[in-house]
Amino acid sequence: EDQVTQSPEALRLQEGESSSLNCSYTVSGLRGLFWYRQDPGKGPEFLFTLYSAGEEKEKERLKATLTKKESFLHITAPKPEDSATYLCAVLIQGAQKLVFGQGTRLTINP
Amino acid sequence: DSGVTQTPKHLITATGQRVTLRCSPRSGDLSVYWYQQSLDQGLQFLIQYYNGEERAKGNILERFSAQQFPDLHSELNLSSLELGDSALYFCASSAGNTIYFGEGSWLTVV
Numbered sequence: 001e002d003q004v005t006q007s008p009e010a011l012r013l014q015e016g017e018s019s020s021l022n023c024s025y026t027v028s029g030l031r032g033l034f035w036y037r038q039d040p041g042k043g044p045e046f047l048f049t050l051y052s053a054g055e056e057k058e059k060e061r062l063k064a065t066l067t068k069k070e071s072f073l074h075i076t077a078p079k080p081e082d083s084a085t086y087l088c089a090v091l092i093q094g095a096q097k098l099v100f101g102q103g104t105r106l107t108i109n110p
Numbered sequence: 111d112s113g114v115t116q117t118p119k120h121l122i123t124a125t126g127q128r129v130t131l132r133c134s135p136r137s138g139d140l141s142v143y144w145y146q147q148s149l150d151q152g153l154q155f156l157i158q159y160y161n162g163e164e165r166a167k168g169n170i171l172e173r174f175s176a177q178q179f180p181d182l183h184s185e186l187n188l189s190s191l192e193l194g195d196s197a198l199y200f201c202a203s204s205a206g207n208t209i210y211f212g213e214g215s216w217l218t219v220v
Contacts, residue, residue, distance in 0.1 A: 005181070034206050043112065043200055043211035044153070087153065091207060096166040098209055100153040 002027045006088050006101035013108050016077050021086055021104045024070040029093030033071050035064050036087040038103070044087055078108045113137065114212035116201050122218045128189040131215045135182055135203030138152045141165070142174055142184040143209060148197040159184060 003026045013019055025033070032051050036044035048057040050066040057064050061082065062076045073086055085105045089098040113136035123129055135142050144156040155168035160177035170176075173191075178184040188195060198214040 034209070036211075039218070041198075041214075043114075043213045046111070046208060046210055049208055089153075090208075096141070096158050097155040097161075097168055098153075099155070102152045 002092055002099050004088055004090055004101035005098050006086075006104050008104060009102065010105040011107070013075075013078060013106070015079060015108055015110050018074070018076045018078070019095070021073040021077070021088075021106070022070060023088030023101055024071070025088075025090050026069075027043045027090050027092050027099070031091040031093050033066055034091065034098065035062075035071070035073055036089065038077045038085045038087055040085075075106070078106075080110050082106065083108045084092075112210040112212060113141060114201055114203050114210055116199075116212040116215050118215055119213065120216045120218075125191055125193060125219055127191050127219075128187065129191065129217065131186040131188070131199050131201075131217075133184045133186070133201030133203075133212060135184070135201070136205070136210060139205045139210075140182065141204045141205035141209075142178055143202040143204070144170075144184070144186050145200040145202065145211075146197050147200060147214070151197075153200070153205060156186070170183070188217070193219050195219050 035047040038044045048064040051070045085103040087103045089100045115134040140161045143158045155172040158166040176186045196219045200214045202209045202211045
């Protein structure tokens with residue numbers, strides 16, 4: 001069964017304290033791995049798509065990386081406005097749906 | 111702003127009733143997806159349409175149905191509502207592999 005697991009469930013950091021979020025996946029065939037940011041009561045906001053192992057994408061303080069079994073979202077020197085739930089999802093070959101992990105709730109304290 | 115528009119934003123209705131949620135995809139996007147997000151389940155794929163035809167089906171209850179019209183907007187119909195149907199319902203659209211989400215329709219069943 002296709003599965004996406006994110007860890008940790010919740011993470012609290014001080015402003016400026018860098019860290020990484022993990023997304024591990026078990027799928028029959030990967031077409032792409034997606035990272036989204038979701039604020040409370042809002043829709044997921046697209047951040048990155050990664051297609052192959054070794055690929056990296058960056059946007060401001062965020063960098064996403066991909067291996068054959070997992071992806072990391074690195075956050076460097078975060079600010080309070082980076083507080084949100086970060087969702088990882090995989091698009092499976094032969095299917096047309098995103099399978100989401102449960103998300104990591106990130107809180108950045110000033 | 112993702113370009114995906116959903117109405118209504120909030121809806122409160124009684125058990126046993128029927129509601130319709132509406133979605134306008136991004137301009138030019140042929141694929142429309144519906145997802146349900148509840149507190150304990152995360153984002154669950156319901157159904158996908160491509161240019162008016164059903165393309166993929168997920169964990170959609172028989173009490174729920176959807177359609178995509180010639181102008182590409184989509185509607186999700188929820189009937190015989192139960193308390194457990196209370197959730198955020200998201201519509202998303204795509205032209206390629208990247209899927210963009212709307213802001214959601216918050217359904218509360220009382």
